[in-house]
Each structure stands twice: as C-alpha cells, then as structure tokens.
Amino acid sequence: MFESEMLTHNLLREYVKDLVSKGQRIDGRGFQDYRPMEVKEGTFTKAEGEAWIKLGNTQVLVGVKADVGEPFPDTPDKGVLVSNTELLPLASPTFEPGPPNENAIEVARVVDRAIRSADAVDMSSLVIVEGKLVYMLFLDMYVLDYDGNLEDALTIASLIALGRAEIPKVEVKEDGEIEVKEEKWRVNLKDLPLNFTFVKIGDQLLLDPVLEEEQVSDAAITLAIDKEGRVCSIQKKHGKFTMEEILNAASIARSKWPEIAEKVREAI
Amino acid sequence: MSESVILVKNREVVVPGQPLAKGRFKLGRDVYRDDSGIIRAKKLGLADIKEDTVSVVPLSGVYIPKEGDIVIGVVSRISGSTIIVDIRSPYQGVIPIPRGRATERVDMRKYNLKLGDVILAKVKAFDGSSSLLLTIDMEGLGKLEGGYILEVEPAKVPRVIGKRQSMLTILKEKTRSDIIVGNNGRIWVRSPSLKELLALEKALRKIETESHVSGLSDRVSSFLTQELSD
Amino acid sequence: MPLYVEKKPEVLITEDGVRTDGRKPYEMRPVRMTVGILDKADGSAFIEWGGNKILAAVFGPREVHPKHLVLPDKALVRARYNMAPFSTPERKRPGPDRRSVELSKVIREALKPAIFVENYPGSVIDIFIEVLRSDAGTRVAGVNAASLALANAGIAMRGLVAACAVGRVGDFVVCDPNHDEDMWGDADMPMAMLMEAEEITLLQTDGPMTEEQFREALKLGRNAIRFLYEMQKEALRRPYQVVERSVRGVV
Numbered sequence: 099m100f101e102s103e104m105l106t107h108n109l110l111r112e113y114v115k116d117l118v119s120k121g122q123r124i125d126g127r128g129f130q131d132y133r134p135m136e137v138k139e140g141t142f143t144k145a146e147g148e149a150w151i152k153l154g155n156t157q158v159l160v161g162v163k164a165d166v167g168e169p170f171p172d173t174p175d176k177g178v179l180v181s182n183t184e185l186l187p188l189a190s191p192t193f194e195p196g197p198p199n200e201n202a203i204e205v206a207r208v209v210d211r212a213i214r215s216a217d218a219v220d221m222s223s224l225v226i227v228e229g230k231l232v233y234m235l236f237l238d239m240y241v242l243d244y245d246g247n248l249e250d251a252l253t254i255a256s257l258i259a260l261g262r263a264e265i266p267k268v269e270v271k272e273d274g275e276i277e278v279k280e281e282k283w284r285v286n287l288k289d290l291p292l293n294f295t296f297v298k299i300g301d302q303l304l305l306d307p308v309l310e311e312e313q314v315s316d317a318a319i320t321l322a323i324d325k326e327g328r329v330c331s332i333q334k335k336h337g338k339f340t341m342e343e344i345l346n347a348a349s350i351a352r353s354k355w356p357e358i359a360e361k362v363r364e365a366i
Numbered sequence: 367m368s369e370s371v372i373l374v375k376n377r378e379v380v381v382p383g384q385p386l387a388k389g390r391f392k393l394g395r396d397v398y399r400d401d402s403g404i405i406r407a408k409k410l411g412l413a414d415i416k417e418d419t420v421s422v423v424p425l426s427g428v429y430i431p432k433e434g435d436i437v438i439g440v441v442s443r444i445s446g447s448t449i450i451v452d453i454r455s456p457y458q459g460v461i462p463i464p465r466g467r468a469t470e471r472v473d474m475r476k477y478n479l480k481l482g483d484v485i486l487a488k489v490k491a492f493d494g495s496s497s498l499l500l501t502i503d504m505e506g507l508g509k510l511e512g513g514y515i516l517e518v519e520p521a522k523v524p525r526v527i528g529k530r531q532s533m534l535t536i537l538k539e540k541t542r543s544d545i546i547v548g549n550n551g552r553i554w555v556r557s558p559s560l561k562e563l564l565a566l567e568k569a570l571r572k573i574e575t576e577s578h579v580s581g582l583s584d585r586v587s588s589f590l591t592q593e594l595s596d
Numbered sequence: 597m598p599l600y601v602e603k604k605p606e607v608l609i610t611e612d613g614v615r616t617d618g619r620k621p622y623e624m625r626p627v628r629m630t631v632g633i634l635d636k637a638d639g640s641a642f643i644e645w646g647g648n649k650i651l652a653a654v655f656g657p658r659e660v661h662p663k664h665l666v667l668p669d670k671a672l673v674r675a676r677y678n679m680a681p682f683s684t685p686e687r688k689r690p691g692p693d694r695r696s697v698e699l700s701k702v703i704r705e706a707l708k709p710a711i712f713v714e715n716y717p718g719s720v721i722d723i724f725i726e727v728l729r730s731d732a733g734t735r736v737a738g739v740n741a742a743s744l745a746l747a748n749a750g751i752a753m754r755g756l757v758a759a760c761a762v763g764r765v766g767d768f769v770v771c772d773p774n775h776d777e778d779m780w781g782d783a784d785m786p787m788a789m790l791m792e793a794e795e796i797t798l799l800q801t802d803g804p805m806t807e808e809q810f811r812e813a814l815k816l817g818r819n820a821i822r823f824l825y826e827m828q829k830e831a832l833r834r835p836y837q838v839v840e841r842s843v844r845g846v847v
Contacts, residue, residue: 428656
C-alpha cells in the first residue's frame with residue numbers, strides 16, 4: 099500500500115474495478131474472505147516467543163525478546179512494550195535498505211496500538227520492583243515477503259508470538275542484586291485484538307487486500323476488534339470513506355473476529 | 367589429443383559451473399569454456415545437447431531484450447520527445463515520438479498514450495547496456511485495450527507458446543480466451559469470465575513448475591478440461 | 597541488562613579431540629538447504645546449519661538506483677548482511693553495525709568473482725542475507741545460501757560458491773567451529789571457494805596458526821566445502837525432482 103513506488107498499469111486498474119462491480123476479486127475470493135493462512139512449524143529465531151506466518155503469499159516473522167530495565171517515568175507501575183517493524187529489502191523490489199521509513203513506522207504503530215488499546219498484555223504483571231525494575235518486551239516484526247496486508251498478518255503473528263513467549267523469571271534479592279532464574283513464565287494475553295484491513299474499490303469494501311488490490315484501491319482502512327467486538331483502534335490510510343462505509347467495515351470485522359481469533363488460539 | 371565426451375544427459379537439470387562436455391563442441395547459449403577446455407553451464411537449467419552444440423536452457427532469469435522480440439510494456443514516463451516503457455527488465459524501453467516529416471509516415475494516433483497504458487511493442491534495437499529502442503509502428507502493435515496482464519518467468523515463454531504454437535493453441539481454445547504472449551514474460555489475456563482467467567492462471571503456474579517434465583501439453587490440456595468442466 | 601549470561605566451558609576440547617558438542621575435529625554440524633522460499637524475490641534460499649537459520653534473497657539484474665552508481669560495462673553487485681534483533685540471546689538493535697558493514701563487503705567479494713557481471717552491463721544485482729537465528733559461522737552460511745539464491749534467480753555464474761569456517765582450539769584444527777569455539781577458541785578462519793576450480797574467494801582469520809596448522813586448516817576447509825557444494829547442487833535440483841516424481845506418480 100505504498101503508493102509512490104510501484105508502477106501499476108491501467109489494465110489492472112480497469113480489470114479489478116470491473117470484477118468488483120460484478121462482485122468478484124482477481125483471485126476468486128469473496129469480498130470478506132481472508133486468503134489461506136499458515137503458521138509455519140518450527141523455531142527460526144532466538145526470540146522468547148515467535149511466529150512465522152503466511153497470509154496468501156505475504157510472509158512475516160515476529161519475535162518477542164525480553165529484557166529488564168527501568169520503567170518509563172510516567173508509568174512506574176507498568177512494564178515496557180516496544181514495537182518495531184522492518185520492511186526488509188528482500189520482501190519486495192520496492193523496499194530499500196535503511197532505517198524504518200514512514201510506512202514501516204506506521205505499520206509498527208498500528209499493530210502496537212491494537213495490542214495496547216485492548217490492553218491485551220497485562221502491563222502491570224511485567225513489574226518486578228515498582229518504579230525501579232520491569233520486564234521490557236521487544237516486539238520485532240520482520241516482513242519477509244510483501245503481497246499485501248501487512249497490518250493484519252503482523253498483528254496475528256505478534257499475538258501468537260506473545261502468547262507463546264516463555265520469559266526467564268527475574269528476581270531482586272535482598273541485597274539488591276538482580277538474579278535471573280531458570281524458571282520461565284508466560285505472558286498473560288488478556289485479549290486478542292485483531293486488525294482487519296479493508297480497501298475500497300469503486301464503492302465496495304474488500305477485506306485482506308492482495309498487493310494488486312492495494313495498488314489500485316481508492317482508500318484503505320485498518321480497524322482492530324477486541325474479544326468483546328469493540329472497536330479499539332482505527333487507522334485510516336489513504337483516500338476517503340463515508341460514515342456508513344466505516345460502520346459497515348466495523349461490522350464485517352466484528353463478524354470475522356471469531357474465525358481469526360480461533361486460528362490464533364490454536365497456534366498458541 | 368582432445369576426445370569429445372558428453373558428460374551429461376540431454377535435458378538433465380544442471381547447475382552453474384557443472385561440466386557438460388569436453389572437446390570439439392560448439393558453444394550454444396548460457397555455457398562457457400573454462401581454462402582447461404571443459405564446457406560448463408552458466409545457469410541453472412536443462413542441458414541441451416544438439417549434434418555438436420552444447421547449450422543450457424535456463425529455468426529462470428530476468429528478461430534481457432533481443433532485437434525482434436515482441437514485448438508487453440507499461441508506459442512509465444512521457445517527456446516531450448520520448449515515451450519510456452517498463453518491460454520488466456533491467457533496461458527501460460524508449461519510444462521516440464515522431465516529429466516533423468516523420469509524423470506523415472506513421473499512425474500518430476498510436477502515440478496518444480498515457481502513463482500506465484499497456485502497449486504491445488517490438489524491440490527495434492538494443493546496444494546491450496543502456497539504449498533499448500522500441501517501436502509500435504507496425505500493424506498490431508500499440509496500446510492494448512481491455513483484458514488483463516498475467517506474468518510468467520521469461521525463461522518459460524517458449525513453453526507457454528510451444529512448438530508451432532501448440533501450447534498456446536491449447537490455452538486459447540480451452541479457456542476461450544484471446545492471448546498475446548510477450549517475450550518478456552507478460553501475457554495479455556481477455557477471457558469470457560473470471561472462471562476462465564483463474565483456470566488460465568493455474569495452467570500457467572503448471573507450465574512454469576512442470577516445464578522440465580515431458581508430456582506437458584497433454585497434462586495442461588487435461589487439467590484445463592477438468593478445471594473448466596461443469 | 598543481560599538475561600542470558602555466557603559461561604566459558606571448562607574444557608573446549610578433550611585430549612582425544614572431543615568438542616563441546618561431541619563432534620570430532622573434522623566433523624561438521626548438520627546442514628539443510630532449501631531454495632525458492634520467497635515469492636517476490638527473483639531468487640531465494642534458506643539454510644539451517646547447526647543452530648543457524650539464515651535467509652538469502654537476490655533481486656536482479658535490475659535497474660540501478662541511484663543512477664550515478666551505474667557501471668556501463670558490467671553489473672553492479674551489492675550485498676547486505678543483516679542480523680535480526682531476535683537472532684541472538686541478547687536482543688540486537690536493528691540496523692547495521694560495523695561488523696555487518698564489513699561482512700556485507702566480504703560477502704560481496706566472495707560472490708562477485710562467480711558472477712558473469714559483463715553479461716548484465718548497466719544493471720545491479722542485489723544480494724540480501726538475513727540472519728534469523730545465529731549460531732557461529734553466519735557469514736559462511738550466508739555465502740552458501742546466497743550462491744543458491746543467485747542460481748535460483750537464473751543469474752549467469754562461473755560456478756557456485758561454497759563456504760565453511762575452520763578454527764583452532766589448542767593444538768586441534770577443527771572444522772565448522774561452534775559457538776563456544778568461536779567465542780573462546782584460538783583462531784577462526786572462514787573461507788569460501790568458487791567451484792569447481794576451487795578458487796578461494798573469501799579468506800579471513802583472527803588468530804595465529806603455525807604453517808602446518810594453516811595448511812591443515814585450508815585442507816580441512818576445502819574438504820568441508822566440497823561436501824557443502826554437493827549439498828548445494830542437490831538443493832538446486834530437488835524442486836525439479838520433486839515435481840517430476842509427483843507428475844510421473846499421477847501419470
């Protein structure tokens with residue numbers, strides 16, 4: 099969905115729009131269908147929790163690493179969660195090496211916002227000594243293959259990685275010394291806030307856009323839904339929407355939540 | 367004393383650097399002779415030994431333009447005097463816009479192009495490194511209207527066409543589609559409905575992955591029959 | 597603050613030459629190679645070697661950006677070696693550090709002699725190596741995977757480049773040093789060869805070796821490289837054999 103770089107040709111635009119007007123998509127899916135999703139078996143990193151998932155041809159790998167340190171001064175009773183996304187140059191001919199650009203940063207923050215606004219991770223459970231020592235969780239999102247819809251794929255992978263994470267227990271002894279124990283604890287995921295990304299083509303909303311659909315879309319929006327069906331975070335990307343369209347998108351997202359949440363639970 | 371020995375079977379999958387033959391053979395495409403006179407593969411591909419010529423038919427690789435090729439390109443930039451065309455290659459194609467007397471000799475309506483337009487063009491000249499000249503002046507060349515573009519590995523284009531267009535005929539007839547194949551791996555398609563287009567896409571993937579196993583035409587034919595039945 | 601503290605093993609190698617992971621001096625760790633694992637890249641490969649998990653991808657030949665870098669008579673070759681933040685026990689800050697910059701250059705110089713750059717003037721061939729999980733020998737593993745990715749991309753090459761590291765622990769010259777040997781051993785010598793002429797395109801060392809040890813190390817490395825070369829060939833051919841078998845099975 100990174101407009102400037104990719105050259106789209108006019109036949110693509112015309113054909114996709116024509117199909118949409120007939121209720122069809124270029125890969126034969128329904129407007130509200132996700133592409134086939136696969137969680138790869140095995141471990142591929144040294145993260146405390148990880149997930150390598152495929153959504154259609156999009157592939158992402160998310161790793162959760164833990165450390166301990168000082169909390170932020172304004173939240174002494176909460177642990178720290180840091181999210182970072184790398185749009186690796188190997189994932190697309192249009193990704194260049196270098197520090198995260200506005201697209202990478204936006205994607206990272208959108209995923210992070212879904213998790214934070216739904217309070218999915220119990221941040222106060224990450225405290226070791228209030229005001230002094232807390233667990234810091236680093237959510238590193240690696241995009242390996244870009245074929246559309248990074249937000250949803252990365253959110254799913256992040257939740258699985260967090261749910262699977264096994265973190266060494268850290269205690270502070272009486273003399274103030276920090277001790278890392280053998281024992282491990284697991285992150286308590288209180289919610290599974292999932293991002294649902296829609297693109298608008300003509301006046302239709304398409305869920306889980308494939309790269310070509312992103313390229314010719316008139317508008318795009320990502321909404322996060324929590325387990326109670328509440329909308330907890332929203333990011334309108336490019337273009338414009340009517341109020342009805344957004345309410346409609348939220349309603350579709352709500353109805354799809356159980357299906358995707360089940361896949362996340364299974365993987366954890 | 368050089369004996370002529372062939373070291374591989376015809377159509378065997380060979381890797382870069384693999385020895386193919388020793389002795390008095392002619393060098394075909396994508397092979398080289400090393401310092402000791404052994405002919406080796408330059409690319410991952412199928413060994414192609416014909417009489418006295420050793421070649422490799424590559425299984426993948428980016429499109430490198432050749433004079434006379436027909437290509438499907440996308441207009442990526444228009445300046446006052448030239449049209450720049452992306453042909454899915456490291457080299458951008460250039461179409462000079464005719465001016466003055468030259469405009470009398472061509473159909474100037476063809477030059478009414480916009481950014482993003484898809485065109486069928488012919489490679490007029492290529493100096494191998496920077497200057498790629500295309501033309502749309504011949505009959506049948508120019509802007510493509512309607513339809514859709516599919517892509518295949520440029521290396522597999524000959525298989526999509528087939529001997530005497532045999533494979534292309536199967537694809538056209540079974541999917542009742544108009545199909546124009548560009549040497550650069552882009553294929554323009556106009557199908558009666560999405561169903562035929564999806565079947566065609568699957569057939570192209572099949573050709574890409576199974577091109578090294580003989581009997582491909584029959585398999586593609588039965589595959590399409592099955593896919594499009596009911 | 598580190599959640600993982602390394603402890604130097606008491607014995608790196610026994611008198612009989614048994615190493616911390618039970619291997620003999622000449623033994624390699626298990627290796628698995630797979631090609632074509634990414635969709636968008638022109639060529640890709642994945643290597644698992646010991647605990648290493650490394651992805652390599654190639655784009656090209658393609659148009660050069662920025663234009664001023666163009667070489668009119670040959671392809672520009674660029675390589676980027678990068679370690680993922682979750683590839684090490686301690687999280688690694690994203691972005692290149694001095695080590696990755698050096699390794700990127702060394703890897704480029706290891707692969708460039710293999711490529712027929714004159715076949716692609718005015719273009720660029722980009723090689724990306726991502727270390728997802730690090731376990732000693734990442735640069736040589738990266739070179740092996742990158743060679744596969746280049747071939748998988750259909751790029752014209754003189755041959756594949758295979759690589760292995762050799763180390764010295766005490767009086768023993770050891771093949772494919774593991775993490776302990778890399779950290780606390782006496783010398784580490786990564787090497788790569790362009791096959792089949794076996795021309796050395798990567799060679800570095802960071803500890804002293806006598807002439808005999810050096811000679812032995814080169815031989816040991818070369819033998820390991822020959823073995824890895826066979827594995828590379830098999831990895832490149834495998835997808836075609838798999839397809840052939842499945843097609844024949846149905847027919």
